[in-house]
Amino acid sequence: MSSIDPVTRDLWQVIAATDEITVGVVEATLLLDTRIALTRDSDGSPVVWLRRDEEQGDEIDPASVLDRLPAITGYGYIWTSLGNPPKELFPIPEYAESDRVNMSCGSIGIHVSAPRAVENFLDMGHFPYVHTDILGAEPHTEVKEYDVEVSEERDEVLATKCKFFQPRAALSAIDGMEVEYVYRVPHPFCAVLYKSSPEAPERRDVIAIFLQPMTEERCRAHLLQSMIDSTSTITDLRRFQQTIFGQDKPILENQFPKRLPLDPRSETPIRADKSAIAYRRWLSQKGITYGVIPVAS
Amino acid sequence: MAITLYDFELSGNCYKLRLLMSALKLRYDIVPVDFYPGRQHKADWFLRMNPFGQLPVLKDDDLILSDSGAILAYLARKYDEASLWFPDDPAVTAEILRWHSVADDITATSSAARLALGYGYDFDIAKTQKGAHRIFRLMDEHLWFGEREGRDWLCSPAHPTTADIACFPYVMLSEEGGVGREDYPALRRWTDRVRRIPGFVVMSGIFPAGRAL
Numbered sequence: 001m002s003s004i005d006p007v008t009r010d011l012w013q014v015i016a017a018t019d020e021i022t023v024g025v026v027e028a029t030l031l032l033d034t035r036i037a038l039t040r041d042s043d044g045s046p047v048v049w050l051r052r053d054e055e056q057g058d059e060i061d062p063a064s065v066l067d068r069l070p071a072i073t074g075y076g077y078i079w080t081s082l083g084n085p086p087k088e089l090f091p092i093p094e095y096a097e098s099d100r101v102n103m104s105c106g107s108i109g110i111h112v113s114a115p116r117a118v119e120n121f122l123d124m125g126h127f128p129y130v131h132t133d134i135l136g137a138e139p140h141t142e143v144k145e146y147d148v149e150v151s152e153e154r155d156e157v158l159a160t161k162c163k164f165f166q167p168r169a170a171l172s173a174i175d176g177m178e179v180e181y182v183y184r185v186p187h188p189f190c191a192v193l194y195k196s197s198p199e200a201p202e203r204r205d206v207i208a209i210f211l212q213p214m215t216e217e218r219c220r221a222h223l224l225q226s227m228i229d230s231t232s233t234i235t236d237l238r239r240f241q242q243t244i245f246g247q248d249k250p251i252l253e254n255q256f257p258k259r260l261p262l263d264p265r266s267e268t269p270i271r272a273d274k275s276a277i278a279y280r281r282w283l284s285q286k287g288i289t290y291g292v293i294p295v296a297s
Numbered sequence: 298m299a300i301t302l303y304d305f306e307l308s309g310n311c312y313k314l315r316l317l318m319s320a321l322k323l324r325y326d327i328v329p330v331d332f333y334p335g336r337q338h339k340a341d342w343f344l345r346m347n348p349f350g351q352l353p354v355l356k357d358d359d360l361i362l363s364d365s366g367a368i369l370a371y372l373a374r375k376y377d378e379a380s381l382w383f384p385d386d387p388a389v390t391a392e393i394l395r396w397h398s399v400a401d402d403i404t405a406t407s408s409a410a411r412l413a414l415g416y417g418y419d420f421d422i423a424k425t426q427k428g429a430h431r432i433f434r435l436m437d438e439h440l441w442f443g444e445r446e447g448r449d450w451l452c453s454p455a456h457p458t459t460a461d462i463a464c465f466p467y468v469m470l471s472e473e474g475g476v477g478r479e480d481y482p483a484l485r486r487w488t489d490r491v492r493r494i495p496g497f498v499v500m501s502g503i504f505p506a507g508r509a510l
């Protein structure tokens with residue numbers, strides 16, 4: 001059993017899509033090597049506790065659960081914490097805009113650490129090779145210069161002015177276009193990307209990945225889309241995102257080591273590009289040790 | 298003729314039909330089914346087409362078909378004018394159906410392990426992985442002896458049949474279920490040959506031949 005660093009322990013951690021949890025029925029999951037049980041009470045609010053002998057699918061009276069972990073809902077998901085979490089989740093203000101289509105796109109287990117999955121999400125270099133003819137295509141393989149900073153005020157990594165030619169940037173895209181991305185990493189295991197919306201070029205589609213660290217080498221990816229799209233169905237939009245994620249999955253699961261090395265010299269410069277370097281440094285400075293290989297001191 | 302496939306992108310069983318229809322150059326429409334997380338395969342409208350609640354379902358004009366192996370046989374018999382994918386010969390038919398049945402066993406093991414690890418299904422992971430390795434060992438032997446006899450495919454004809462298509466997806470996706478293929482070199486060479494069949498298409502999680510993955 002690995003030890004959980006205090007920063008990770010005090011974070012909110014995503015554990016399930018709210019819609020997938022039935023009132024009064026036990027769902028079992030694993031978070032930070034810890035067996036967790038959860039359900040929802042008659043108001044629909046999440047109830048989360050350390051799992052004992054409950055089994056997945058058991059019926060339970062939520063009121064009978066007295067020893068509870070902190071629980072909160074946000075962005076369509078249930079979050080909990082093994083420590084003392086902040087009052088609120090990190091903000092994604094766009095989620096509240098009334099004309100957006102918000103949806104979960106599934107919670108998918110992957111055999112790699114949560115930080116590896118975040119880093120892959122930030123990397124544009126793989127688009128033409130892994131998401132061929134959708135998010136990239138040869139010969140448009142160059143990752144152009146972009147800006148990265150760590151916002152002191154918001155305590156997050158921010159990459160801006162990321163431009164990439166995409167044959168099919170979104171389901172609503174008709175032609176190939178140069179798309180501008182902004183990436184935020186507002187939580188050590190969560191990343192949010194903004195990309196110009198083909199339907200409303202002045203606004204941006206939001207796609208987020210929330211990683212549930214199950215062990216140091218396994219996580220569950222919970223996907224969120226918050227789209228400007230007046231024509232597609234939820235099924236179509238989910239399918240588009242799952243197609244992309246299904247392409248990433250084998251690439252992610254073949255990464256070695258499965259924990260993310262934080263020493264910038266430990267991997268080739270191609271893998272560790274600018275945003276990856278900033279993300280790794282940020283994790284280091286925070287003192288995150290779960291799911292990473294810390295820099296030898 | 299109008300063919301409609303009720304399809305989930307990440308389903309290997311749905312992919313079998315996309316693969317054969319691509320090889321046969323058939324045009325078809327896709328109706329996406331939200332298998333996960335939406336569980337639409339258990340919705341009333343879907344159960345009216347297939348009471349067993351399983352993907353894929355294929356509609357050809359008014360005919361509604363389910364079960365990927367059955368649909369492969371149907372498409373080949375109906376649309377493959379050269380009768381290569383599902384030949385008439387009784388002995389070959391028996392061979393193909395034998396491997397369609399192996400394909401179902403691969404679904405019950407390799408695919409089940411993938412569903413357990415990736416999609417939260419409550420299956421016995423160790424047992425399904427062990428079952429997949431047992432099948433892969435037998436396939437590897439069968440293919441290794443085949444190569445020595447000049448047979449490249451699962452069945453005896455000198456060309457691929459629906460047996461190869463039925464067995465291919467959940468062999469290729471086995472690593473998602475924690476089942477590696479390092480110990481099955483003849484099986485790996487066969488997956489490379491399948492990926493070079495004219496009209497081959499990929500699905501999410503399966504890359505073209507000649508790539509690292």
Ligand SMILES: [Fe+2]
Pocket residue numbers: 120121126130131244248
């Ligand atoms: Fe990707």
